[in-house]
Amino acid sequence: MSNYMKMRVRNLNLFYGDFQALMDINMNIMENKVTALIGPSGCGKSTYLRTLNRMNDLIDHVKINGQILLDGIDIYSDQCDLIDLRKSVGMVFQKPNPFPKTIYENIVYGPKIHGIKEKSRLDEIVEKSLRGAAIWDEVKDRLDKPALGLSGGQQQRICIARCLAVEPDVILMDEPTSALDPISTLKVENLMDELKKDYTIVVVTHNMQQAGRVSDYTSFFLNGEIIETDLTENIFSNPNDKRTEDYITGRFG
Amino acid sequence: MAVNTKVYIENWMRGKGKKKINIKEKMALTWIYLVAVLTILALLSIVGYVLLNGVKHINLDFFMQEPKSMGRKGGIFSIIVGTIYLTLVSIAIATPIGVASAIYLTEYAKENKLVKVIRFGTETLAGIPSIIFGLFGFVFFVIFLKLRWSILSGGLTLALMILPTLIRATEEAIKTVPQSYREGSFALGATKWQTIVKVVLPSSTSGILTGLILGIGRAVGETAAVMLTAGSSLGVPKSIFDPARTMSVHLYLLASEGLSKEKTFATASVLIIFVLCINFIANMIANKYIKNTKAIS
Numbered sequence: 155m156s157n158y159m160k161m162r163v164r165n166l167n168l169f170y171g172d173f174q175a176l177m178d179i180n181m182n183i184m185e186n187k188v189t190a191l192i193g194p195s196g197c198g199k200s201t202y203l204r205t206l207n208r209m210n211d212l213i214d215h216v217k218i219n220g221q222i223l224l225d226g227i228d229i230y231s232d233q234c235d236l237i238d239l240r241k242s243v244g245m246v247f248q249k250p251n252p253f254p255k256t257i258y259e260n261i262v263y264g265p266k267i268h269g270i271k272e273k274s275r276l277d278e279i280v281e282k283s284l285r286g287a288a289i290w291d292e293v294k295d296r297l298d299k300p301a302l303g304l305s306g307g308q309q310q311r312i313c314i315a316r317c318l319a320v321e322p323d324v325i326l327m328d329e330p331t332s333a334l335d336p337i338s339t340l341k342v343e344n345l346m347d348e349l350k351k352d353y354t355i356v357v358v359t360h361n362m363q364q365a366g367r368v369s370d371y372t373s374f375f376l377n378g379e380i381i382e383t384d385l386t387e388n389i390f391s392n393p394n395d396k397r398t399e400d401y402i403t404g405r406f407g
Numbered sequence: 408m409a410v411n412t413k414v415y416i417e418n419w420m421r422g423k424g425k426k427k428i429n430i431k432e433k434m435a436l437t438w439i440y441l442v443a444v445l446t447i448l449a450l451l452s453i454v455g456y457v458l459l460n461g462v463k464h465i466n467l468d469f470f471m472q473e474p475k476s477m478g479r480k481g482g483i484f485s486i487i488v489g490t491i492y493l494t495l496v497s498i499a500i501a502t503p504i505g506v507a508s509a510i511y512l513t514e515y516a517k518e519n520k521l522v523k524v525i526r527f528g529t530e531t532l533a534g535i536p537s538i539i540f541g542l543f544g545f546v547f548f549v550i551f552l553k554l555r556w557s558i559l560s561g562g563l564t565l566a567l568m569i570l571p572t573l574i575r576a577t578e579e580a581i582k583t584v585p586q587s588y589r590e591g592s593f594a595l596g597a598t599k600w601q602t603i604v605k606v607v608l609p610s611s612t613s614g615i616l617t618g619l620i621l622g623i624g625r626a627v628g629e630t631a632a633v634m635l636t637a638g639s640s641l642g643v644p645k646s647i648f649d650p651a652r653t654m655s656v657h658l659y660l661l662a663s664e665g666l667s668k669e670k671t672f673a674t675a676s677v678l679i680i681f682v683l684c685i686n687f688i689a690n691m692i693a694n695k696y697i698k699n700t701k702a703i704s
Binding site for chain 2: 207317
């Protein structure tokens with residue numbers, strides 16, 4: 155098991171206009187581990203997740219200072235190309251959002267954008283990605299059918315496959331199972347366990363049991379601050395901070 | 408609108424099971440049904456009247472022959488060609504401009520003074536009487552640019568008339584594309600332009616087509632502006648620099664000069680069938696595009 159710090163976040167502050175949504179965030183994201191971000195609604199965990207692939211750039215009036223290093227390069231500096239960043243830091247959203255295209259077209263969307271044209275290459279990528287997202291057997295006979303015709307859980311795995319197709323290093327997941335039924339949730343959780351062998355995963359979750367099941371590290375967010383980050387087992391069995399304990403034992407949130 | 412009514416009725420049906428229908432609701436529904444029936448009746452009677460009087464005078468010769476003695480005899484071959492030609496030219500000019508403007512307004516422009524001016528401009532443009540467009544086209548394209556009475560002058564003028572509808576329809580279509588599609592695309596490393604071309608526009612195709620159909624409807628139905636800019640020549644136009652006569656213009660001239668009642672109704676019938684066909688084809692294309700966006704449940 156590696157102990158390589160894939161991403162390092164240093165003194166990160168984020169403002170929406172005058173409102174400070176993230177305060178002095180520091181975090182090390184370990185390679186080939188699942189890091190869970192937990193905390194009550196509106197505590198900034200999704201906002202934080204979206205700083206890691208600069209999705210907040212899309213929103214006006216957002217100001218960010220501090221450093222986020224991916225393999226030692228500051229992703230907010232000129233050294234980092236936004237397209238390359240998003241290629242190496244993929245994202246899976248809360249609500250499955252496959253494009254209104256066929257399953258095949260959904261998967262090849264990313265690779266095509268990044269310049270892969272040969273049909274044989276693309277076919278290969280499609281199979282590999284769908285296998286990687288544990289959905290190949292379910293859809294291999296209907297790749298030419300609309301992705302929106304699948305169930306919610308299948309759609310979410312299609313989105314994961316779509317993300318794998320551009321071969322990222324890090325996968326960000328923003329409450330990936332909150333719109334899914336328990337069985338689909340289980341499938342996605344098992345998948346995360348598989349994926350961490352090859353990828354670094356950061357997952358926002360509302361569900362503390364889920365954090366306990368899937369993650370190696372857990373960060374507890376409250377009002378835009380990280381209260382504590384530790385090995386998941388420590389956070390759940392022996393938290394340092396009173397507030398973490400209160401949240402985990404269900405006293406608020 | 409049809410969808411809204413359907414949803415309304417479905418909701419009402421659901422409520423019906425609860426045995427708690429109040430009188431007002433019942434009255435409202437009766438009213439809605441009445442209005443719907445009236446609308447359809449109006450449409451059917453207009454179309455029916457024209458077709459009943461016209462269809463019996465339509466035969467193959469009517470389509471294949473050119474008009475003789477100012478339209479009293481013969482067919483409308485050159486006029487059908489002129490209509491299609493002029494319509495195609497006008498949408499060929501209007502579509503790229505209209506779609507590009509809508510993309511700018513929805514995806515790129517920030518809400519500032521310029522955008523407000525553009526919006527106000529397009530809205531005003533939509534409300535200007537067509538004869539004014541005709542006058543402008545006549546003075547500017549026909550005379551000033553020396554394009555003469557031609558399909559090009561007429562096409563440009565009609566394009567100006569179609570633009571507001573097209574821009575508005577495209578804007579609305581683009582706005583209904585869920586933000587999550589854009590985010591999904593950006594998260595894969597797509598640029599804004601790639602996202603617009605590969606995700607946003609394909610998802611708004613049916614809306615854009617709707618705008619185009621409305622535009623074509625306006626172009627095909629327009630009389631005054633076309634007479635002033637494309638002329639009313641009876642010959643078959645051979646290039647975009649030739650003048651042409653459209654079905655509406657022909658219809659107007661036949662009727663106003665009392666040339667032939669039979670040919671008037673026959674032309675009107677062809678015009679109506681023509682418009683219905685365009686609607687039908689456009690709907691088919693739109694459905695083909697929507698297919699992928701709908702879940703099969």
